[in-house]
Amino acid sequence: MTVLRFDNVSKRYDSGHEALSEVSFEVAPGEMLFVTGHSGAGKSTLLKLIHLSERPSRGAVLFGERSLHKVGGRRVALHRREIGVVFQDHRLLADRSVADNVALPLLLRGLRRPDIGRRVRATLEKVGLGARAEALPGQLSAGEQQRVGIARAIIGEPRLLVADEPTGNLDPTLSAEIMALFQSLPERGTSVLVASHDLALVKRMRKRVLVLNQGRLVDDIAPEDLAE
Ligand code: ADP
Ligand code: ADP
Numbered sequence: 001m002t003v004l005r006f007d008n009v010s011k012r013y014d015s016g017h018e019a020l021s022e023v024s025f026e027v028a029p030g031e032m033l034f035v036t037g038h039s040g041a042g043k044s045t046l047l048k049l050i051h052l053s054e055r056p057s058r059g060a061v062l063f064g065e066r067s068l069h070k071v072g073g074r075r076v077a078l079h080r081r082e083i084g085v086v087f088q089d090h091r092l093l094a095d096r097s098v099a100d101n102v103a104l105p106l107l108l109r110g111l112r113r114p115d116i117g118r119r120v121r122a123t124l125e126k127v128g129l130g131a132r133a134e135a136l137p138g139q140l141s142a143g144e145q146q147r148v149g150i151a152r153a154i155i156g157e158p159r160l161l162v163a164d165e166p167t168g169n170l171d172p173t174l175s176a177e178i179m180a181l182f183q184s185l186p187e188r189g190t191s192v193l194v195a196s197h198d199l200a201l202v203k204r205m206r207k208r209v210l211v212l213n214q215g216r217l218v219d220d221i222a223p224e225d226l227a228e
Helices: 043-050 075-081 098-108 113-126 142-154 172-184 199-204
Strands: 004-012 018-027 032-036 058-063 083-086 160-164 191-195 208-213 216-221
Touching: 004 043, 018 043, 018 058, 018 208, 032 043, 032 199, 043 058, 043 160, 043 191, 075 083, 083 142, 098 113, 098 142, 113 142, 142 160, 142 172, 172 191, 172 199
Parallel strands: 018 216, 032 191, 032 208, 083 160, 160 191
Antiparallel strands: 004 018, 004 058, 208 216
C-alpha cells in the first residue's frame, strides 16, 4: 500500500526549464522521509505537484488510489484537505490570533465551534504553545510562528504532511527542535515529507532521504545507509 506515488514525473515550466525529470518514488503510510538537494534542484516543484499548485508535464502522481491528473475544479480544495502543508514563511494571518489561525482548516470543513475549540487547544498544547493561543503571530518568535504553522497543518489529521524548507529561517538549535516535532507530532499513520537543502540536519534525523540534483532523483537513501 502507498500513500503517494510518483511515476516517471517530469515538470517543464512555461519558461522551458525542466525542473523535474522522470522522477519515481513511493511513500508508505506512516513513513517519514526527506527530499534534499541544492537550491533549484526541484524540491519545491515536487511538493507543488502534490498539493496541486503545479501540474506535471509528463508522468503521473497518485495519492492513495487517486490519480491527481483527474482532480480539478472544486475537488482540488477537497484534495488539499487531506494534505497538511507547512511553508518556510508559515503564511499565518497576521490579524488573527494563534488559535484562529490553527482553527482555520476545521472552520473550512464546517466543524462545530465547541469541537473546534477543543481540538485547537489540544493541538496547541502538543506544539508547546498552550499559553499563546490569544497572541497575534507578530508577537511570537520565528520558532513559535513555525510551531503555529505546524499546528495548523496537523489539526485536520491529514494522511500526508508536506513541508517546504520549514527550518529555513531558524538557527540550528531551533531547526533540530522543529524537525523533532515533525517526527513526533502527526497521528500514527500520517506520512511526512520534508524538503530541506540542509543535508547535515537531514542526515541527523536518520530517516529515508531522496536526493534531487538538477531535477533528477539521483539517490534514495535508506536510514541504515546514512553514514555518520
Ligand atoms: P528548489 O525548491 O529545490 O530550490 P524549485 O523547485 O523551486 O527548486 O526550482 C527548480 C527549478 O525550476 C529552478 O531552476 C527554478 O528556477 C525553476 N522554477 C521554479 N518555479 C518556476 C516557475 N514558476 N517558472 C519557471 N521556472 C521555475
Ligand atoms: P510562490 O508563488 O510563493 O513560489 P506558490 O504560489 O506556489 O508559491 O504557493 C502558493 C500555492 O500554495 C498556491 O497555489 C496555493 O494554492 C497553495 N497553497 C496555499 N496554501 C495551501 C494549503 N494550505 N494547502 C495546499 N496548498 C496551498
